[in-house]
Amino acid sequence: MDDVTLGYPLPIRYANFMLYDMERENTKSLTISESKPLPMVSGLESDSPLPEFSKVRNRLKVMSGLNPSTYQEPVTGTITILISGAQHIAKVYFNDKADDPFCLIELKKKDS
Numbered sequence: 001m002d003d004v005t006l007g008y009p010l011p012i013r014y015a016n017f018m019l020y021d022m023e024r025e026n027t028k029s030l031t032i033s034e035s036k037p038l039p040m041v042s043g044l045e046s047d048s049p050l051p052e053f054s055k056v057r058n059r060l061k062v063m064s065g066l067n068p069s070t071y072q073e074p075v076t077g078t079i080t081i082l083i084s085g086a087q088h089i090a091k092v093y094f095n096d097k098a099d100d101p102f103c104l105i106e107l108k109k110k111d112s
Helices: 010-024 053-063
Strands: 029-033 075-083 086-095 102-109
Touching: 010 053, 010 075, 010 086, 010 102, 029 053, 053 075, 053 086, 053 102
Parallel strands: none
Antiparallel strands: 029 102, 075 086, 086 102
């Protein structure tokens, strides 16, 4: 399968669907790491391969307003996204230099 469908590369679609699924399933926080398979998301085709962790991490950095380069120290970014007609805020903590690099995503509905 081609890595691009609907005009967006797989890591972009995956990152968006992951946030949508977090809201739909009322998941307040999610950690993804290099050593564990990424969770399945509802918006991808069932035969679609999962993207690489590093590409999803870089996409989340860009969505957070950060440079997608590797950081020597942990960094935090903020994503504002519209899900189901409501503004949501995702705080994303990146630790690129941990023994097992990870991203911790904390999603909540933006206060009115």
